[in-house]
Amino acid sequence: MVATKQPTGRMPGMTTAEEQEKYRQAGSFGAAADAYERGRPPYPPEAVAWLVPDRARTVVDLGAGTGKLTRALRAPGRDVVAVEPSAGMREQFSQVLPDVRVLDGTGESIPLPDSSVDTLVCAQAWHWVNPRRAVPEVARVLRPAGRLGLVWNLRDVSVPWVAELDRILRDYAAAPTEDRQVERVGAPFGSVERQDFRWSHPMTAGEVMAMIGSRSYVITLEPVTREELLARVRTLLDAKRPTEMPYVTECYRAELELP
Template sequence: MNTDDLGQRVADDVADGGGLDGLRRLSGVIAALEERRTGLVEELRRGKAATWEEIGRACGMTRQGATRRWAGRLQARSFGVAADSYQHGRPGYPQALIGSAVPREARKVLDLGAGTGKLTRLLVEAGLDVVAVEPDEGMRARLAAAVPKAAVRAGSAEHIPLPDGSVDTVVVAQAWHWFDQAAAVPEIARVLAPGGTLALVWNVRDESQPWAAELGALMHRSTRQQIDTAPLLPAPFGTPERLEIRWEHPTTPAGIIDMVASRSYVIALPEAERARLLADVEQLLATHPDLAGRERIAMPYVTRCTRVRLG
């Protein structure tokens, strides 16, 4: 039996009887198969066992089609291998963000793409009922340990493990640019209650200080990640509201090195180039006149929030 015949037979068996029940069963199996296919692609790429050309052929698509479909998702999943650096080096969020991102009347909040719980902790401490969804197992383990009062679940923006209309607010911190937005927008709308809120949040380094600008130049000398931190969202979401909060994150030289090491584009560098970059960052921290000899450093940030309402 060839693969086309096998696929048709499985599809017919799953959708047996047809109708809405058959459609639901078939959709569930398709989602599970797609997640497994992504896992296989990840295994092949991480082990350098196949090229994008070979993966494309195996999936019935071109090399360009395969890289467009999976390269970004695999880069997003790379955070798990640097979860310790992420936890130690990434900043949290200013307290003022909660009142801006989450409406006063909201009670149940979904932290989607929650990572190691940097924002989850603030949401729980604000007295909210928080579900935190994170696809990476390593990040999820640290999240559960760091914020035990949150309900931590495996899942993704494209497949949220919650019932329809079950949360008042969805908050996405540092993760929206990794989502397949064509799939994520209707899925987020599905789990939001009528009139619910979606808040997209990014911490952006404020490079107005000379040493921060030099650090940014070092980090981006090989590649620059362009992120739209003021995105427009399609229907069924309404007109966006924008907010900026300027603040400083107290850290250490080791914390800044961990912050750099946790960036996805740094994780993806060849080992020798990555080691050279981290050594150069360490040199900057030790010799720049604004930083030399300091055990504590105030890292300047701008937190940007885009808030939209459903409908």
Template sequence: MAGIVDDIAGDGGLDGLRRVSETITELESRRTRMIDQLRREHRASWDEIGKACGMTRQGATRRWSRKAHAASFGEAAGAYERGRPSYPVSAVDWVVPRGARRVLDLGAGTGKFTRLLVDAGLDVVAVEPSEQMRDQLTAAVPRAAVFDGSAERIPLPDADVDAVVVAQAWHWVDPKIAVPEVARVLRPGGTLGLVWNNRDRGEPWVAQLDTILRQPARHRIDTEPDIGEPFEQLERTEIRWRHRLGRAELLDMVASRSYIIVLPEQRRRELLGEVGELLDTHPDLKGRDEITLPYVTRCTRAVYSSR
């Protein structure tokens, strides 16, 4: 092992440091993929994974459970595209500053927000780490330039875009790495916009649906995160709107949740059955071909200051 490291480091210096850093990044990415596969195929517990990585079970789950959930979207890319809602057009108007021309949609998924950016006449670059998601995105939004990458590794040059938008994805990133990386690709005075769709639990049947969905994973997504330097002028807004969809699309929306995807198959079928029973029996849903699902879209924006 020492010999391999010496070969990579060479004579040291900045070039050697760069090669070592690139190797560490690639090895960490490979380790994450291996852990994801072990968990998806139920071949190893978190205790076993922790021991193999030289850490405790708690340390392993803290480090990789979120990444494993994020990586799970690829296998449900079709359900994600069919079931996930779009966003209100007013969200684009709010998070993208007037005068912006070139915009990065970061963590673009299947292109739900990307197509709104393209329809607004913007020059759009979309970055998404999942190959299956990128396939859906490329087919749905052919006018966007689509690249493999992540918030921690954006495949764009410095000062390349006027705005960066992250829709339904910022909670998956490591802000310590992502914030300076986003700042790197932004032009001075450019903006970072964060967007989340949240189901409106004020509707009784939506509250019941959320109770079912929260059974396997009681977690809370922070939709009002701090961003910190070098960003300033932090602002937030909420947009209320309604999404119309059919029964099959609603079931696809449920099936595309990361914590549903990683459930054992039997438990996953049971949960989808509970959602189906809600659709069949609730007085606001029973017998309806079209369902109206209320949303609150929460938006955050901040300006990059190069001072």
């Protein structure tokens, strides 16, 4: 595990492309909940520890999906609540984590009381929200000096075969979610810190295929086009025979400023 501190005053945010397309892709995840659970990697403990302070007793996982991050957030004496808009994802989540509360909600409408949360973390999902509405909503549910954390697991394209995989995906998707634009979180949050963590996750070729199949920009392709993409990925994997996927986990955190 290699951690790299990055200077930043900005956080990733949603793209400014047409919102209807954004929400169409966001809504596609429910149909692929099984593939999401099989193919998406966990989050390194070092990244979670950097995002969530020890003092946090109530933590929200916003856009929790099937609970990949939720599992890492759990700790003795800590109440973890998941918020997820997709019914299919919530169903899968409840099968995996039946003892964790999962609520129907979005970044723009979080079904929790004012000042009830110590830390809110959003993994692989902030690019789906409208920051102009989500930032005030997150601030509403956070307690004074509460923390917002954003995290993405990104494939490490400095590794040649991963770069080749990335090129295949870009042939079929004009704007994969990793190519997000940035948006200031801004007031009422303070300055933003960034830390990157490099690591590798053991993955079979089948798990890599499941991971690719769980991507919104793959799910929403026409069936013939999707099969063409997946066939090219299979050919690459047959040639390279990977046993792990290298990742860069990109983390951001900012604290709510006291009035």
